[in-house]
Amino acid sequence: MSLNYCLLVLAAPVSGHTSLTAARFGAALLSRGHTLGRVFFLDNGTSNGLASAVTPQDERSPQQAWSELANTHGTELVLCVSSAVKRGLLDAAEAQRHGFPAATVHPGFILGGLGLLVEAMQSADRVITFGAAG
Amino acid sequence: MLHTLSCGPGHPAVKECIALLRADDALLLLGDGVYIALQQSQDWAAMQSSGASLHVLDADARVAGVHHRLAPCFKVIDDDGFVSLTEKHSKQMAWY
Amino acid sequence: MSVTTEGGVLVVTRHPQPGRSLARAALDTALATAAFDQPVNLLFLGAGVLQLLPQQDSTSVGVRNLRKVIDSMPLYDLERCYVDADAVERFGLTAEDLPCGAVLVGREAQRSLLDSHQHILGF
Numbered sequence: 001m002s003l004n005y006c007l008l009v010l011a012a013p014v015s016g017h018t019s020l021t022a023a024r025f026g027a028a029l030l031s032r033g034h035t036l037g038r039v040f041f042l043d044n045g046t047s048n049g050l051a052s053a054v055t056p057q058d059e060r061s062p063q064q065a066w067s068e069l070a071n072t073h074g075t076e077l078v079l080c081v082s083s084a085v086k087r088g089l090l091d092a093a094e095a096q097r098h099g100f101p102a103a104t105v106h107p108g109f110i111l112g113g114l115g116l117l118v119e120a121m122q123s124a125d126r127v128i129t130f131g132a133a134g
Numbered sequence: 135m136l137h138t139l140s141c142g143p144g145h146p147a148v149k150e151c152i153a154l155l156r157a158d159d160a161l162l163l164l165g166d167g168v169y170i171a172l173q174q175s176q177d178w179a180a181m182q183s184s185g186a187s188l189h190v191l192d193a194d195a196r197v198a199g200v201h202h203r204l205a206p207c208f209k210v211i212d213d214d215g216f217v218s219l220t221e222k223h224s225k226q227m228a229w230y
Numbered sequence: 231m232s233v234t235t236e237g238g239v240l241v242v243t244r245h246p247q248p249g250r251s252l253a254r255a256a257l258d259t260a261l262a263t264a265a266f267d268q269p270v271n272l273l274f275l276g277a278g279v280l281q282l283l284p285q286q287d288s289t290s291v292g293v294r295n296l297r298k299v300i301d302s303m304p305l306y307d308l309e310r311c312y313v314d315a316d317a318v319e320r321f322g323l324t325a326e327d328l329p330c331g332a333v334l335v336g337r338e339a340q341r342s343l344l345d346s347h348q349h350i351l352g353f
Contacts, residue, residue, distance in 0.1 A: 003221065011230075017197070021165075027213070028217045034217070042259070082258075113262070114263075118263050119266070121268075122268065125224070126220050127225075129350075129352050133141060133230050135345070146277065147244065153337055154337070154341050225347070226350065227350050
């Protein structure tokens with residue numbers, strides 16, 4: 001039976017490797033024939049979408065791991081707008097609104113309100129949370 | 135239900151998780167949580183007596199270097215096994 | 231205590247406020263869920279009960295007062311706020327400290343809450 005999943009990611013990429021585990025979990029569920037309509041990044045989790053984060057060459061980039069899901073399976077990657085803006089993650093519209101020269105959100109991600117999490121939970125068979133201490 | 139625990143030994147979340155663990159639950163240790171499965175630690179004894187099925191995420195056990203020192207009550211699973219746990223259990227509580 | 235809710239979302243909040251934005255994120259999520267007319271309950275577990283300490287004064291730090299947010303929750307139709315009874319005792323909180331409508335829950339009732347909701351969000 002195919003299930004519809006929603007992931008909530010609260011862990012920042014710099015705090016352990018929880019967010020990479022979450023991205024691998026996303027890929028694994030898709031390869032088992034399930035669907036992943038939306039991943040919602042909240043609180044420290046929003047820094048997964050920071051375009052200017054540079055991952056050392058011998059490490060895996062969380063931005064890339066997540067965008068692969070978006071590109072191949074159309075999974076929507078939503079950063080909670082209030083958590084994101086606080087952390088300097090701005091899309092083109094927010095950058096313009098706050099007077100910054102350029103967007104800092106990776107193009108694979110979009111900003112959105114908590115309503116998008118609520119909506120995803122409503123239609124999901126499974127909601128899986130990934131958090132990290134610190 | 136499925137419990138995922140990603141805190142190391144001594145963290146208050148470990149006790150809180152054990153208190154709400156039931157026989158038909160599954161527990162998956164990830165992140166720093168994998169240290170709880172060290173055979174010598176005995177921190178897992180209360181988990182074992184709950185009757186829940188106990189699992190460790192392979193990638194995290196390897197990154198911590200504990201994969202050859204795990205208590206035998208833990209089953210080592212990969213990402214696919216993690217998804218399979220969420221298929222069987224319709225909800226998850228994340229302890230961290 | 232009997233827990234009758236079937237379905238809906240249980241937001242479990244386990245971390246105290248200072249130095250962490252996670253507590254605030256949990257409240258925002260619960261409020262947003264209620265705002266979209268979805269059934270949601272909140273469970274303060276372990277050190278999370280410290281979010282309920284009254285007389286929080288956040289003016290000198292310049293962050294939001296979490297207790298004020300919690301006290302505003304009935305306005306958003308989020309009436310059910312369950313609180314870990316053991317933790318309340320351990321940290322020396324009294325019934326007067328707790329927000330209006332808070333329900334103290336022991337271990338078995340906490341477990342029933344986990345069982346009776348469709349989704350659990352652990353913060």
